[in-house]
Amino acid sequence: MCHTLAVNEIADHRLRAAWTPEGAAAVHLVPKAVRWLGQRIGPCPQGAPIAPDSAIGVEPSRLGDAEAVALADVVGTENVLVDRAERLGRAGGLSYLDLLRRRDPASGIAVPDAVVLPADPEQVQRVVDVCAEYDVGVVPFGGGTSVVGGVTALRGDKKAVIALDLDRLDQLVSVDRVSRIAVLQAGMRTPDVEQRLAEHGLTLGHVPQSFERATIGGFAATRSAGQESSGYGRFEDMVTGVRLATPSGEWRLGVAPASAAGPDLRQLAVGSEGTLGVFTEVAVRVRELPEKERFEAFAIDGWERGTTIVRHLAQRGLLADVTRLSDVDETDSALALSANWKTTALRRYLRARGIAEPCLLVLGWYGNAKARRAEAVRGLRAVGAINLGGAPGRTWLRGRFAGPRQRDALLDMGVCVETLETAAYWSNIGPLYERVSDALRSALHRPLVLCHISHAYETGASLYFTVLAARDERDPAGQWERAKQAASEAITVEGLGTISHHHAVGIDHKPYLTEEIGEIGASVLAAAKRAVDPKGILNPGKLVP
């Protein structure tokens, strides 16, 4: 039933999805999906087409001549880009609001005054030095996949702001096979990382949905978590050392796997979202490429039972490397949209086996997980979970990076589509799920709210919501902003969960951060920033309350 892959197939799995603009543009929704969605969320307005770049209002660059010359001195004239298309290409990330802005010629999108492309860590430091000297804002730019406004080109109180694009920092600096540490330049994208590491028989194992575009520096800046986090850990668990360019000079951290030499400042740098420095190199723990992998899926009756099972697996050390539980609606949508499954027959079969409200649990096992899997499967059977075999697991695997690619197609259809995520301790997971779902359903007309757990821990889990609704053409941005606010308040007001499990803070979550870390936490962040970046040139307006 289950599918076992050879080593090079595994490498291929992670690599073949390498992103191309053509690939991203090519995704359309199949007619079946369009019909089904219409039944669920009702009629949608005719969506606005993507405005041609030439239609979008872009202010002239405010970068002064002296600054431009000083930057060109560091990186070469050809790597200081001030033309409209290049600047527009780094004007924000991939949130629904970002996408809306790109469709509206009058949206007043914030565009950097220049794009600067340094070649190496030394040049990044010198670019930061120049910007500090001329009081120019610096937005570090990697894959541009932020969905919280993390790379929006805010000027703050600066007269100009640059996008410091790390695209040329794409080198695997070193591999220490004995220590199992690789030093990666910050602009490396994950497919390249996996390809280069595979040559050494190694893997990083960081596979977020943004895998195809996102960069090592971005993962470090945002405390990213990947789909394989149960097995490989969150990105911050992988980081052993960091190198940052800051207005106070280079900052390097990390001489040992663990230390009691004061607070762990690596964990202050990681998650600092470009406000404390620009990551130029990150040393990460790597692992041997597993010899095999196995994906499979189970159906469990109901969300509550599903979360209980995942909790038991986490607390007994039996999590699969990929562990992903969909709620009833997300399972329903997966069944409805699957081209492969005979959905009606499957539903009938599950009902006959006592599963009225199926929740899909996808498990992916890497390497020699035989004993662990056997025990996990025993536990699953004991609570009536039905093994659906390898096909649904493989279906998920094939589509694991598809979500972001479908969003333009959905916007074209007039759909409001966005995701949001949080995490909480297990005893809060039930109430948090209810409150966020209720908040979204109250704030939107007839929305489809899907949820899954993709990151489970001994003490709690993440909740990842996907929301689809007919777009309100009178106020498309306000429609989502109100829904997001309702959900964010449901998460934070009683300290039920964190405002972000892995999307980070950026601009969108900033209003909720102080509630979570306290006035003291906010003042500590601000103090750290002042110490490193006294003029406040680094990523103005992000993160720091």
Added chain:
Amino acid sequence: MCHTLAVNEIADHRLRAAWTPEGAAAVHLVPKAVRWLGQRIGPCPQGAPIAPDSAIGVEPSRLGDAEAVALADVVGTENVLVDRAERLGRAGGLSYLDLLRRRDPASGIAVPDAVVLPADPEQVQRVVDVCAEYDVGVVPFGGGTSVVGGVTALRGDKKAVIALDLDRLDQLVSVDRVSRIAVLQAGMRTPDVEQRLAEHGLTLGHVPQSFERATIGGFAATRSAGQESSGYGRFEDMVTGVRLATPSGEWRLGVAPASAAGPDLRQLAVGSEGTLGVFTEVAVRVRELPEKERFEAFAIDGWERGTTIVRHLAQRGLLADVTRLSDVDETDSALALSANWKTTALRRYLRARGIAEPCLLVLGWYGNAKARRAEAVRGLRAVGAINLGGAPGRTWLRGRFAGPRQRDALLDMGVCVETLETAAYWSNIGPLYERVSDALRSALHRPLVLCHISHAYETGASLYFTVLAARDERDPAGQWERAKQAASEAITVEGLGTISHHHAVGIDHKPYLTEEIGEIGASVLAAAKRAVDPKGILNPGKLVP
């Protein structure tokens, strides 16, 4: 061969060693050990006796009347102690230099001006508020087991300093069985923690050598690591939430198992050594008490081969919950001092099996570790390790807390005895071991230098050195200070390792911290401190460069 214990025996294991002053005082060295030590380090001077408390010079308390009244208003007159014995009882920790000072009436030992014993977190906050108002220094005092000067009663620029003793904060606040989280007051000692959790079938699994005396707040303040860290993680891995009293008010952190809401400020609080706040409560991840445990030992030929094996176990996910590798000299001393082992016969047997330079590897397995152990043992056999059965493991288990208890006896004998520790990435472990050993051997006359690895990670390990030498009676403190400086420079100068893996910074490691975290790291720590504690009343002179 191997010994399997029932649940209540395991709880008993951790509990029976509950510390009493009588227990600590009762430890003497057996004549065999005295003879053996004499052969190894040569003749020792007649040790100075412990000076009676009455002989030690103690300044009168400088706490003003107004401050004393304000503190008594908070905690009651009976909990503001200014008498000599109480103050002297909180005058520093348990380093060799601390012990020397207690033997020297003229040592000028730093003694707090008062001991204040609040009853709960609210009182701690109010005590901190009073001290901020009157500009009085605050040294948080838990078990008093610091070996780096972390609880030395330095006044800094304050006119007075109090020891804020957390002894009365000894409550298990709550147990969340679903989330597997317990909230513990900061003054709880580990035996009490384990006893209270065992009533719920749970365990914390934090077992440092200071287990009997050290407190939850102290573990959090110092990023402690226990003997079972391979299975249960370091203390910072267990912390889910913290509550601190600070001059800026109460600070609470931790709403989810993982978060991308900015840097992980829990990891800034943990390890702050009382300089950013006083821990009053710590929420920790707990686990089910394992149903069984199994201890065993192996002999491996040579340190290099031993470290390679431990590295392979760590990188293949096969570490035992307790994994401890002694070098040749530490193994030799264990064999020489063991009352149980027929040492000569054992050495002969090992030599016949090809082990000329035995290194002892103790493994302790908790719960259902059958599959993991089987694979680990296969790996050990493949490199010629000899299974010594359960007896040496049990011997280690019985003596696991004995080290600190023997130190007074060794000082009585005229021995200079101290430990120091570091950690590094695997490819640095060999050079680090050599350089620290060489530094200690060069700085001391005919020392005995023993080393073990007790904390292994995928990317590296700790090194824990025990040093014994004949005391230089002309300058006993200077003798050790010079050796410590040589070792610390060997560790830090080329960034080979961290200045501390789990002992923390305190006063002793402060000169080496900036080398490790950089000028920027030092300025970030200082800025965070100023933000939270603008007058600098918290633990003056510690940690922050």
